[in-house]
Amino acid sequence: MLIPPLIFPSEHQKNNIEEQSWGLMNIKNIINIMGIFSYLLSKLGCVALFAMMGLTVIDVVGRYAFNSPILGAFEITSFLVSILVFSFLGYAQSQKAHVTVDILVNTFSQKAQFLVKLFNYAVGLFIMILISWKGFEKAIESMETGDSPMNLSVPIHPFVFFLAFGCSIMCLEFLRDILRTIVKLREKETNL
Amino acid sequence: MSTEMTGVVGITCLFVFLAFRMHIGVALALIGFAGISYIIDLDAGLNLLGMVPWSEGSSYTLSVIPLFILMGQFAFTSGISQDIYKAVHNWMGHLRGGLAMATIVACSGFAAVCGSSLATGATMAKVAIPEMEKYGYDLSLATGCVAAGGTLGILIPPSIGFIIYGILTEESIGKLFMAGIIPGLLLAFLFILAIYIQCLFRPEMGPKAEPTTWKVKFKSLYSTWTMLSLFVLVMGGIYFGVFTPTEAAGIGAFGSFVIAVARRKLSIATFIESLLATGNMTAMIFLIIIGANIFSSFLALTGIPFMLADLIVELALPRMVILMMIILVFILLGCVMDCYAIMILMVPILFPIIKAMNFNPLWFGVIMVIVLEVGLITPPVGLNVFVIKGAVPDVPLTTIFKGVWPFLIAAVFCITIIILFPEIVMFLPSKM
Numbered sequence: 001m002l003i004p005p006l007i008f009p010s011e012h013q014k015n016n017i018e019e020q021s022w023g024l025m026n027i028k029n030i031i032n033i034m035g036i037f038s039y040l041l042s043k044l045g046c047v048a049l050f051a052m053m054g055l056t057v058i059d060v061v062g063r064y065a066f067n068s069p070i071l072g073a074f075e076i077t078s079f080l081v082s083i084l085v086f087s088f089l090g091y092a093q094s095q096k097a098h099v100t101v102d103i104l105v106n107t108f109s110q111k112a113q114f115l116v117k118l119f120n121y122a123v124g125l126f127i128m129i130l131i132s133w134k135g136f137e138k139a140i141e142s143m144e145t146g147d148s149p150m151n152l153s154v155p156i157h158p159f160v161f162f163l164a165f166g167c168s169i170m171c172l173e174f175l176r177d178i179l180r181t182i183v184k185l186r187e188k189e190t191n192l
Numbered sequence: 193m194s195t196e197m198t199g200v201v202g203i204t205c206l207f208v209f210l211a212f213r214m215h216i217g218v219a220l221a222l223i224g225f226a227g228i229s230y231i232i233d234l235d236a237g238l239n240l241l242g243m244v245p246w247s248e249g250s251s252y253t254l255s256v257i258p259l260f261i262l263m264g265q266f267a268f269t270s271g272i273s274q275d276i277y278k279a280v281h282n283w284m285g286h287l288r289g290g291l292a293m294a295t296i297v298a299c300s301g302f303a304a305v306c307g308s309s310l311a312t313g314a315t316m317a318k319v320a321i322p323e324m325e326k327y328g329y330d331l332s333l334a335t336g337c338v339a340a341g342g343t344l345g346i347l348i349p350p351s352i353g354f355i356i357y358g359i360l361t362e363e364s365i366g367k368l369f370m371a372g373i374i375p376g377l378l379l380a381f382l383f384i385l386a387i388y389i390q391c392l393f394r395p396e397m398g399p400k401a402e403p404t405t406w407k408v409k410f411k412s413l414y415s416t417w418t419m420l421s422l423f424v425l426v427m428g429g430i431y432f433g434v435f436t437p438t439e440a441a442g443i444g445a446f447g448s449f450v451i452a453v454a455r456r457k458l459s460i461a462t463f464i465e466s467l468l469a470t471g472n473m474t475a476m477i478f479l480i481i482i483g484a485n486i487f488s489s490f491l492a493l494t495g496i497p498f499m500l501a502d503l504i505v506e507l508a509l510p511r512m513v514i515l516m517m518i519i520l521v522f523i524l525l526g527c528v529m530d531c532y533a534i535m536i537l538m539v540p541i542l543f544p545i546i547k548a549m550n551f552n553p554l555w556f557g558v559i560m561v562i563v564l565e566v567g568l569i570t571p572p573v574g575l576n577v578f579v580i581k582g583a584v585p586d587v588p589l590t591t592i593f594k595g596v597w598p599f600l601i602a603a604v605f606c607i608t609i610i611i612l613f614p615e616i617v618m619f620l621p622s623k624m
Contacts, residue, residue, distance in 0.1 A: 046467035049258055049474075053449070056259065056442025060435055074252050077438075082250035084258060088475035095472055116212050123209075124218045127225070127241075134242030163246055 038090030045087035072152035086166025135164030199494030220483030259441030264306035270452035289391030289398030299341030313342025317583035336595020343565035348376035526567020
């Protein structure tokens with residue numbers, strides 16, 4: 001479905017080992033470069049997280065000390081949550097922070113383990129593509145209707161766009177994982 | 193295929209996928225999506241995929257999760273655990289097994305500013321295990337007590353476990369926090385008792401350290417005041433209704449940020465590291481929450497949770513038998529899954545039963561958290577044990593698991609006591 005022919009031009013699959021390792025190197029570079037997006041995005045998430053903390057403190061202090069809470073603090077916090085979560089989805093995937101269960105598969109042969117991994121990443125890619133697609137649709141829809149929260153005259157659609165964008169970056173990470181698994185599988189096979 | 197049957201197939205597929213190491217969030221989302229598309233139509237499934245990530249991912253209520261994680265991360269970075277440990281060390285070190293007991297007390301203290309068991313275990317392992325090695329402690333006792341003490345992180349508030357439970361069941365997070373305090377202290381006490389009894393029979397496991405003067409004792413106590421006041425500020429604020437849990441989380445995070453800065457432990461690098469670690473964990477939890485939400489829409493549609501509840505009510509088993517069955521399910525899952533994932537997955541399925549059986553949700557929440565704690569230190573997926581292993585790589589896993597056993601027994605005692613005397617849980621929240 002998604003997998004090899006694009007990435008492994010058939011001439012490289014022939015016997016020439018040097019040529020092939022060059023091909024692998026090249027793909028490894030591509031894999032690394034693809035990681036830049038999630039890396040940069042995670043920095044944005046850090047800003048959102050710190051801002052969320054600051055906002056809450058200022059809001060509470062303002063309410064009790066100066067009797068003037070921040071108008072729309074509730075809405076701004078929700079926006080910050082969305083930026084935090086969707087900017088970190090991809091990065092968390094690249095760091096393998098997402099939880100997986102780990103008993104049965106360890107007993108499989110190595111090749112089977114690789115295939116199971118491939119399948120899992122492919123499913124993740126599939127579901128995230130659907131979510132990103134639906135997210136973009138929702139964003140366009142809310143842009144047209146001009147949705148905005150009650151206490152704040154900020155439209156929500158940029159944030160929904162960001163959701164879709166963050167999910168697309170997670171797709172990219174799944175794609176990276178798929179490529180990486182294929183490269184490893186290749187390396188195993190050529191070594192044997 | 194009937195709707196109920198679809199549900200059963202869905203749940204079966206879920207467990208198969210999980211056993212095959214699929215992301216829990218992804219697996220939940222996939223099956224929820226597929227199930228709803230099958231029962232209603234594809235558009236309904238797709239719509240859910242468009243709706244849920246936004247509604248969950250931009251929720252003010254859920255912002256409490258990253259903020260409390262951040263508070264724990266800053267506390268972790270601040271190195272405050274060393275001060276706590278040193279203080280308790282001075283007070284208890286001269287007892288037989290005193291350093292191990294001190295570890296438990298220090299873990300409880302650190303748990304009061306950190307909501308994560310793994311962070312509590314990791315930070316204490318680095319501080320306490322070298323010290324115990326120095327005094328010739330038995331290695332399985334030294335590592336076991338840190339692994340067990342670390343689990344207090346999700347029982348003593350602030351607790352990520354209670355936050356997630358509160359969000360899932362719409363129980364008050366503040367009340368859950370209060371409910372966790374006394375059981376947390378009880379469990380810590382039972383852990384200490386477990387150490388005492390072990391050292392009574394085998395004194396060579398925990399030799400005494402040299403006693404200290406009263407002056408040193410009080411002086412070291414002084415260095416822990418920042419952390420204690422932060423705990424009092426956050427919990428007191430929630431208890432007296434000065435601020436909501438979300439606000440308390442923000443203030444707590446800010447407080448531990450200030451402490452870390454004041455102790456000159458926060459460089460640009462460690463600062464960013466704390467934020468990144470928090471972000472990763474947040475994304476992980478949110479992905480599970482999003483997936484679980486899609487999945488439970490599907491489950492609700494099949495009506496299985498309510499059928500299950502009806503069925504169990506009709507069986508007319510004694511309440512305790514049902515409770516035992518639920519605990520058993522949690523323990524089994526705890527052997528193979530991460531504790532937050534179990535909670536997010538199982539609570540929506542089991543909550544109708546809890547309601548139908550008239551169990552108090554706070555009481556059940558506390559029991560569940562202790563059971564999940566047990567899961568953190570039992571093989572094969574005792575995450576906390578692996579964290580300890582990471583901190584002291586030369587100690588074999590089997591040694592740590594051997595050291596954990598007495599604490600497991602203590603935890604079982606604790607659960608029994610709480611089941612027999614629900615007042616332990618209900619006392620503080622009822623005063624709110």
